[in-house]
Amino acid sequence: MNDNKFEVPTIDISCYRSADAYSDSVRAAVATELDRICREVGFVQVVGHGIDDAVLSDLGDALDEFFALPLAVKKEYRREAWTNRGYSAPKSESLSMSLGIPSANQMNDFYEAFTVGVEAADFAELDLPETSYASNNWPGAAPGFEPAVRRYFGQAQELARTLMTAFTDALGLDPGYFDTLIDHSIEAMKMNNYALPEGDTEFTGELTGMGAHTDFGILTILWADQVPGLQVLDLDGQWHDVQPADGALLINLGDAMARWTADRWRSTIHRVDPPVIDGQIRRRRSAAFFFDGNHDAVIEVLPGTLAEGEKGYAPITIAENIAMKVAGLRTGVAPAADLRETARVAAAGN
Template identity: 25%
Template sequence: MANTVIPIVDFEKYGLHITDPGSVRSEVLEDTANGICDAFSTVGFVYLVNHGIEQSKIDVMFQSSKDFFSQPTEVKETCARNKSIGNHGWVGLEVEKLNPDRPAGDLKECFNFTPSEDGCFRRCVLTFQSWPSDSFRSTFFSFFSDCKQLSMRVLDVLSIGLKLENKNFLSECHDLIGRKGCPTTLRSLYYPPLSECVKAGQVRCGEHSDYGAITLLFQDGIGGLEVMNTDDIYVPAHPVPGAVLVNIGDLMQRWTADKLKATKHRVLVPEAELKKRQSRQSLAFFVHPNDEVIIRCLDGSDKYEPISSIDYLNYRFNVTY
């Protein structure tokens, strides 16, 4: 199913194993760029293989996250997200409702990490513990760095596929990732085993499209993610071993005047009892342009009014929380 619904593109020519990406000519990447843009202009998702992030690093992130989420709630609450400070920290069960039409909050927990906010939270140590441990923090920093590098390369290839004059245009609009002025966030998600207390109509993750430019998603082997296809039918996005699932966000759809599609996706409550008793994990790297970047339609059509990246993100947050 995954092969026929969501395309698989080989990123071998520009993955992180290429130590000097600047030496790779645009024409060498044209086939890769066209494959990615074709996927993003239809279903809005693509599996990238040979992306260069080592599986061992992904495994460490999953295990570190599971160790944290397995702790008692009162322990996790010491690292809870404080909206008055920023987006960093733990978000508890049913706090978010990504589809506001659903009757109850989503059955998932999260831990958000935005490096530019880390120092601010650490200064609040008297009232807030920003990290459960130094090792947990270093694992997130290391994985964030890998995801940043891969995202910049995906954005370069996307610039080529969109026929932009400057191959580095999109990556230059994201050059503050990991620093003040860019809200790009690494989010570890945990879907705990479910009891019989699930409310009618409640889901693990409500139907939504992502907010920003692109998202890198690493899935465990459990599955459960569903993506709306071109016939407006939700279909499984089965995990593909060794692949990262990349999708377009609303801001990129707006930026490209709807040439690229921000597709809705969701995680329902499994029907099978065995699946209900299984936990599920994923890692999402939400890539946003620098705060001050003004999002204007790249084709010059003015289909959407210009808006700053940060103003659009704040608008979406206000709807979600």
């Protein structure tokens, strides 16, 4: 792993949250810098994001409250096979298989997780499929969990839409271009706990924190402890350690944005492996808010993106793209399509 001259840039997006207080030239400069970062890195740290420190602190406390429960209790809220809601036990998923890359042991990602998201009932006027907008399974055994998570989730929803406005400018699109593609967006948040599974006394070396993968939707907002573990693959095939800066949230692009831009903007490959000290994993927490877009939105190349003779991705809906990736994550079935990201991981160094 080589960390020379690699950094995830930090950018202040206050001008997109308080547009009247800033000039058009300030927003234009931020949009230009976002375009550069999304082309070259695919990860960006944002400050001026507007999410209160108290909300972030309460989110961390909520994760502590739930993940401290006995494993048997947590499993009472386990995720059903067809949903993306509830508890996932350690070693029940393999993120690398979302790219069709098997690990030494098929399901060996040692993190545990709890996922919540928007429900079909949130859009009562629409006939939305439960497969994409499933009901939540809030854990009553952790009474502080739901209110704290809901507060953060609501502010992350606002931030995602602020970022979409900035991305629209950065891509040189007409104002509101994405509005009809995100007005009933699939939005989910996966809260992760990286620690030895209950009953394990020592790290075996055969487990993976979270295998190499890309995120599936438009963008991800990541809150995480300042504990090593997150690694990003650069364009030269080298892995680099990344930790959030003070007060910053990490933002990375997902597959939908990469497909929309024909890889002008990259869906950044990343993985997680917290440090192991004397056979013990240094505990790490994170919460990834996935902003995926409408289930029926078609991902096809954006206007002005392709050069003459250049070939983009075939059109696919948001829901179809997610389903293709999730099959590998949860069942070990490799995606049927050849994925460009798979070749990048295969060629990467350790």
